Amino acid sequence: MTLLDRHPDAAALTRATDDALTEEEHASVSAHVAECVACAEDVTAARALAMRVRLAPVDAAPRSVIDGALARRRAGERVLLPVSDVEGEAIVADSMTASSAVSLVITRPLRRHTGAMLAAASLALATVGAWALLSPRGLDAAPPTERLRVVSGRAQAGQTVEVEYAALPALAGRESLVVRGYSRSEGAGSPVRWHDPLLVLHRDAARRFRGAFTWPSAAVLTVAVESADGAVVDANDGDLVDLLATDGAGDATFDALVTSALRGDQRFGTPGGRTDAPALRARVAELERRFPDRVESWALAAMHAHSPTLWDAWFGAFARRTRALERLDRELGNAPAVPARAKRAMLSLARAQEEPEVAAEWARRVGGDTAMNPYADRERRVAGIVQSRDLGAARSFLxxxxxxxxxxxxxxxxxxxxxxxxxxxxxxxxxxxxxxxxxxxxxxxxxxxxxxxxxxxxxxxxxxxxxxxxxxxxxxxxxxxxxxxxxxxxxxxxxxxxxxxxxxxxxxxxxxxx
Amino acid sequence: MTTPLPAPQSLVERLRAADADALTEVYRREGAVLLRTATWMLGSASDGEDLVQDLFVGLPDAIGSCRGDGELGAWLRRIVVRMALMRLRSERRRRESPVAAAEAVPMRDGGANAIVARLTLDQALRALPDELRVVFVLKEIEGFAHAEIAARLGIGVNAAQVRLHRARRTLRALLESAS
Known part of the structure; x- marks a missing residue:
């Protein structure tokens, strides 16, 4: 075998192209490239391509992008940027003062919740978007205002809550309105419940809409107010009316840790306060250790508490899980016999990350072990819907x-x-x-x-x-x-x-x- | 006695104050490059514009971690790269097959040949799978070292180099077939 027969592998050719050969391989690879027409052409063409790409003209930036950004900022929207690598420690964006609340919910201007609702929302998940998906009228929404408020009662499971609704003009002429919504308990895997209707609002003599309902046993309530015929909806697209509440029936330790972590952040409840970053990281670490499958809960809690620090910490945890998942996947992917414990670890990680594709793939590898397939029920439902062509069932499934x-x-x-x-x-x-x-x-x-x-x-x-x-x-x-x-x-x-x-x-x- | 003039505010300070003119100025200076990076990373002009718009919406709140005007451009590009990687990784982007008109590239200055060349390059880049295109853009546009690319993507250095090799070969083949 001659030198010319031993072509460098792809990685070595890349290193040769980019002048990144190690000292050990430099002599042999360089000598081969100098002699081998195919490899020399490969390296030369790759360098020419790089030059072509770098010299490609850069289009002028369209004005519409910055105009749109300025308009969104004027409307109160905020976006958290990944200002440090996710594998790094939690970030405290020191430019973020308590007076410039940041919302990841970029579809609507910031709103203030009532004090009682905010107090109750120490742990909040939301399922915003339901109406954007289901209502074809989402884009017609008027500018958002504070419309639905609790006038009596506490937002706690089993409590009767009376609400008042300041109707959109398009709804104001109706005698009664229907409120429908979703609720969901905190914690991964908890079901989303659909309340149809949650309550009916009646117009009183003062032309205000009022109604009462029993607060469900769930951490979240996302609602839309609509006419009885469903023709007019006050819902998403910058106009979502949402109520957030925690029922107190959840895990006290988890709630306490999340609340504690949030309060360690300068941006939660202590305007002008400082972030105790080490304490916050310690709480986050404890959250991750004790509640590994509740990443979504505290991530969303962070989001709703406008806590960039906690959000970033969550993202770090997410990245670590992703890497663990990928590592485990690589290690086990080609193994002829995967131990059951490893399979469970894969599924657990995938579920914690809410990576249904990965979990489904592992469930498939597990074979007939449907107990380990968290999506078996979902798959059965889909199969039934496909067979029946029942659109009502399809909508319910969605x-x-x-x-x-x-x-x-x-x-x-x-x-x-x-x-x-x-x-x-x-x-x-x-x-x-x-x-x-x-x-x-x-x-x-x-x-x-x-x-x-x-x-x-x-x-x-x-x-x-x-x-x-x-x-x-x-x-x-x-x-x-x-x-x-x-x-x-x-x-x-x-x-x-x-x-x-x-x-x-x-x-x-x-x-x-x- | 005259009152001394206040020291001119740096661009970063003006951004921190959410000065709209400062945002516009930064966009005018850096927007084109940021858009190119975002578009090529994501493989879609509209996705790239969305990403850059999000960047400028969030910029005043995040600018505190930028050390000064001198590093602003590089800092912005790093964030664009992170945002693009997050979208590619986390959003499980759904592959679309847009109609031809949906991604029409507007005519700009530069002559017909430049536009044709650019279109071809854009099309070829879009045709690459995400995992190859991202490695290619990080290397050839952003100038990352192999080890940095590997770290950002959570893969081994060797894997990054193999992907880069495949990306280059595929791109060349696409460009040759187009020409």
Missing amino acids: RDSLHSAFDYFLAVRFGTFDRLGAPGDHAPLVPCAELQGAFVRSHSLDTAPRRPPGVTGAAFASWRNLVWARQQQVASQCGVSYPERIARYNAWARSTTSPDWAALRAIYRSPIEP
């Missing part, structure tokens, strides 16, 4: 299953709900193309996008394009095609410099081709 706190968290964090407020957006979470198709056919394509006030044309165009793309994807998976509609849409997209929204709505509203 309500029950699409509110993984982690998915919610990421979606809010990255603004997905803001821009993709259509049912099809979450469809990929449903492991069934037919179900996606049924849902999209019945909802998304009937939804006429309308640019909401304050949203820039570019942002809306982005939203529209992605929704359209997703519909196309789903339609493709479902074997549905509508070439005429696509042709009309493409013609619209190509020809328009000043978008004709009415024309676009007409396209969306046009009947689906058989």
